[in-house]
Amino acid sequence: MKSASKTQKAAASPVLERGRLGVWAGLASDPIAEAVQEGICEGRLPAGTRLGEEELCRIFGVSRTLVRQALQRLSFAGLVTLRPNRGAFVAAPTLEETASAYAARRLIETDIIEEAARHCTANDIRSLRAHLRLQAEAAADGQRSVLLRLLGEFHLVIAAIGDNPILADFVRQLVPRTTLSLALFERRDLPFCAVDEHRLLVDLMAKGDAKGAAKMMRRHLTSDFGRLRVRAPEEPTVNLAAALRLPAPGRR
Amino acid sequence: MKSASKTQKAAASPVLERGRLGVWAGLASDPIAEAVQEGICEGRLPAGTRLGEEELCRIFGVSRTLVRQALQRLSFAGLVTLRPNRGAFVAAPTLEETASAYAARRLIETDIIEEAARHCTANDIRSLRAHLRLQAEAAADGQRSVLLRLLGEFHLVIAAIGDNPILADFVRQLVPRTTLSLALFERRDLPFCAVDEHRLLVDLMAKGDAKGAAKMMRRHLTSDFGRLRVRAPEEPTVNLAAALRLPAPGRR
């Protein structure tokens, strides 16, 4: 069903209400940072892409002040590399950095899901299953970009159930970074089996099997990382920032 | 020896060479962020202190642009609360948030020290013992502020030995936050016994006892948190930013 694909924007995060997933809190540069992050997470902005300030200004219809704010925050989150006097680029993590990120996720998310499995409500499980449906739809429709984002988002939903907001914040920083690596290193074919593993995680949580969920999470992340392969560097640079869809281009 | 106390600035981080501990990378706002962070870590800037932009501008002799950059990064690190249209304040973590921070540190630092104990070199141990000496000196001289900072810094030295730079970054974010809580909730007397626990950690690492070091780290952090007590809110606000020592006040 290609007809439904145009609605993907509306389906961005129906599980998580209005308040998005990010730490975006009240600043005017939030929409910019959010758009760039989404672009990265959906693979529309490949690693190494140059993020010129002037260009972003034109796209979002704001001054460089806000653009720089957004870039600085993304830099702090590790999604963007800020080279002094040179400009901002989409981060290009090495395989070693990716391994570190996955190791950190294994450590943190295993702990989170173990706790989450203990005190999650029926409502939480419902949210998770709703999100699983979204993933399944995206996979069935072959919407690779949307699926890529949803697969990461799912882990944030779990992290939000856990009782440690700080660890949840760390997951928020880590997931986009690994998603970026996925787009860099994954063989073009199979990010799809992950949905099945996600379903197993929810089943274990629904049963209240904390230890089992933790073990499953560890396996899930390990296999996720194991699928990565080094690839040709392929400096693309063939990107216009029109990859950032805007409702009204010249407006503010 | 009070005579040596004036040299404390030079002894800031002799173990860690020039490159400081923070993620500070090349930006001109680094000195500002660093000074504020140090002020917070040494308890000179109590929780809730208002950080007026104009005031910081005068102190550091720069424009609001750089001050805002610094504040935004500190906000991202959780050390500063940015209330829109109201200004920046030193974060005032609740006891719950502090508990979350300590829980995160337990999870991450036990993992880090376990790995660090496995592959640390004789040089690493030397660095750690050198840092222990600094702590002991500060404790003996009764320099509470310096000791407070060093106690946190010690954990960063360990994190730097570990093989996961991302987890080390997380520790860099967490340690100042818990140090801030320490200044908020600690009974005025005893942050000193921590030095002994630190010495035990180094001994275990020197022996290569990874599991033992991990267990000790868990105990150490748990007891650290256990010492905290809720106290009167005591909105001080009696702070001038002259708590940030500057070489030349009105110059630039």
Next chain:
DNA sequence: AAGTTTGCAGTTGTATACAATTTGCCCAGG
């Protein structure tokens, strides 16, 4: 006299202007 309103001082949010640095290109020299 109590509550509401309105104006003002101070502070933050955003945009723009200017300075500094980098990069690519052109041309002179070998």
Next chain:
DNA sequence: CCTGGGCAAATTGTATACAACTGCAAACTT
């Protein structure tokens, strides 16, 4: 033909100017 110096265009770094908002206080209304 290749190498090296230097100028020029473009881009980032920093400062300043202006707009918008908040909080307080004094004055006005009922």
